[in-house]
Amino acid sequence: MQSRTSAPALVAGAVLAPVGLVLSIILFGGGSQAAADVCSPTGSSVSVDASQLPKVAVAGYEGEQLKNAALIINAGKARGLSARGQTIGVMTAMGESGLRVLDYGDGPGPDSRGLFQQRDNGAWGSYADRMNPTTSATSFFTALQKVSGWEQLEPTTAAHRVQRNADPFHYQSYWAAAVEVVAALGDVPITDAGGESSCGIPGQSGKDDDLPWRTAKIYEPSPLGMFNRECVDFALWRVNQQLGSTTAPYKVLNGTFRPDGAVLGSALTWKDGWDAKGWPTGGTPRVGAVVWYSPGTGGADGTYGHVAVVKAVNGDGSFLEEGYNGNPAPNDHTYYTRTVENSTPSAFLYLPGSDQPEEP
Template identity: 65%
Template sequence: MSQRKSLGLVALIAIPGLFLGLIFTMLLLLAPAKPAVATCGSAVSVVIDADTKVEGYTGEQLKNAAAIMGAGKALDLSVKGQMISVMVSLGESGLRVLDYGDGPGPDSRGLFQQRDNGAWGSYADRMDPAISATNFINALQKVEGWELLEPTIAGNKVQRNADPYHYQKYWPEAVKLVQALSDGQFVLEGSDCAIPGQSGAGDDYPWKDSPTWMQVGTNDASTSPLNFYYRECVDFALWRVNQQMGSAGEPFKFLNGTFRPDGQRLGSAVTWKTGWDTKGWPTGNTPRVGAVVWYAPGAGGADPTFGHVAVVKEVKDDGTYVEEGYNGNPPPDDHNYYTRIVSSDVPSAFLYLPTQEEKK
């Protein structure tokens, strides 16, 4: 009897809970959904009015940026694509509808300096912000794998301008504008939408005043947040990798102990090519700004045991490049920042980031 009463009591308690659960579920379904935070793979809508201000830009420029973003939204273009479109217009016209061209393209017109070759519509089309942006975006979406390319490379494949890296310096401003003119927040993580690192910015290594292991001895030496000894070539190179992959502060995305997917440490310079191969990142023989320069042991005067790594700061037209790094000079100038001009055939390989292509 007491057992049946107990079961009945449980039933009486459970049934109201069931009804309450159903009501709560219905309320959740009927309640307005919170706007989702956008990612690089989704498009954002434009919000702009007479009071919208972005430092450094006129109302005309903001309206043109908004027209580009609106054209992207209409074509379901991702946030990254909207940024690329704004970036290219910044690099071509400064977000202005120009009624003139330049030396290489005297017939170029509009926001994207589109040529009078039949590919970009009529003169009126090229001078119309929305139509010219739509035509640019349609061409961008036809580029195979454009979303995996570095933004300036993707833009170049549409515009076919002489310098594939012409647009690179406009990317941070494009990110800022799309953020300012969008209808909500979106995620800027990883390499997809992150502002590229400042390769070639000079000695911005954060731990340049930290003691080296040679100064204090290995028993007392500390490691940087990247888990390499301070002011070693590998620490500087991995700092640049983190920067370019959108990770310029702690917690850093790539560490000595977590870079390789097989759990092994990235290690000294001698193992970096293997580390890249294990991670599945590309390598090649052509210098590319921001790529890691890899010297096998003894190559190009590198240490005969550990080799050396550095970073490409600038690529020249004569087959040379400017290299930057740490600990590339003999004492007493070791463990300091250096730059030097190197022939492209001296290093053993160039180690690229996932979105980098070899410069043709």
């Protein structure tokens, strides 16, 4: 079992409003359309009536940005892509240009232009082609369809195979917003009648304080073999969610995680547990990664350390952390969020498949 005091002694800094993952939304736009699964590789295409775009922002995008998203979606429709493929296109343009037709590039690619920041290397057509939303989107989708098995790849990996940018995880933080925009513009639901969604991908888990036993008595065993409402209990719940295990019997438990038979244990031993299992670790925050603090680091308990989960990664390199048992008593065994500098934790613990996308 883990210790009863595995949270930071100090939780300084502003507590931000949670950045919720998109599971259900209020749909805007006119006209009914047969339901399409936005995230499934087998979902049908989505089309958008450009004359019926929302008058309000969707996931922070509005006006010309939504018009460009509509053009991307319809270009994907013309190429026969699934709604998932169309959503990957919108996600990529969000990450490259903020859904704006940019007439400039950046340091690594000063000749990059347009929604997808396509280079002047002959592969993406003329300057006019790259500056045309429909033409540039068609070029992106044509290249995407040439990527072997792209439908089954993580969206950020599929986009990276086309764009070849420096960070293969660059697009990951835009996926939820892209799902929301495509669903809203296409007038389709994200969840089915039972409230289920296929939008989960490695690095994407539940929403806010969704620990099923969040009111259970503390210092008693949870269904995961940890103590109820400890930092390790919530983190292991998130790991199970990302592995597709949200009901008993759970895939990973305190007593079954390590192949050598040792318990995963307190926050102190989580890095060793990850190493024993052969799972990847690193120094870069990624959505869904477990944040590991060695004893005394970042205000963590001096004996047992602390673990939490990366909820969102900010543009300045800091990240929004979520977890349990991160506040002083009497709020110690409750859910919290806080913004943390990238350099503060001792390590980030990744799930398999979320650290290094396989390259062709």
